[in-house]
Amino acid sequence: MNNNPIRTVATKLSHSGRFRKILFILVVAVVILGLLIAPIESRAVGAKIQTEGDGLWFAVTTVTGVGYGDMVPVTVMGRIMAVLLQVFGVVLFGAVMAFVSVELLRYQEDFNMKRLLERMDEQNWKLEEMKKHLDFLVKK
Numbered sequence: 001m002n003n004n005p006i007r008t009v010a011t012k013l014s015h016s017g018r019f020r021k022i023l024f025i026l027v028v029a030v031v032i033l034g035l036l037i038a039p040i041e042s043r044a045v046g047a048k049i050q051t052e053g054d055g056l057w058f059a060v061t062t063v064t065g066v067g068y069g070d071m072v073p074v075t076v077m078g079r080i081m082a083v084l085l086q087v088f089g090v091v092l093f094g095a096v097m098a099f100v101s102v103e104l105l106r107y108q109e110d111f112n113m114k115r116l117l118e119r120m121d122e123q124n125w126k127l128e129e130m131k132k133h134l135d136f137l138v139k140k
Helices: 005-014 017-042 052-063 076-139
Strands: none
Touching (some): 005 017
């Protein structure tokens, strides 16, 4: 078993087709909605989201649930896109965290099972030694 649990879990996640699909969908949704919100919002009076960089910043902070509040959409279409980002964030970011949690638990379970089997082997060896001594005593 690998000595670095983080590397082991990361490797398993990187080989998971489902995980990659969900992560890809999340990234694409963030980039597309982040780039689309900028031109919509930049024309509005009092808009804080002026550039594509602002839009991407808003999209990332919204999806991750951070939502600093430094940039807020002021148009109806911008707010609809913000709601979509929030839903994507809750569903897909939650799915990503679930995948990571499952792999961490699997690693821990494998580690514990390996330790248990090693202890059982040790106990079996001790039992065999005791049987040998007992056989020796019985023969005497």
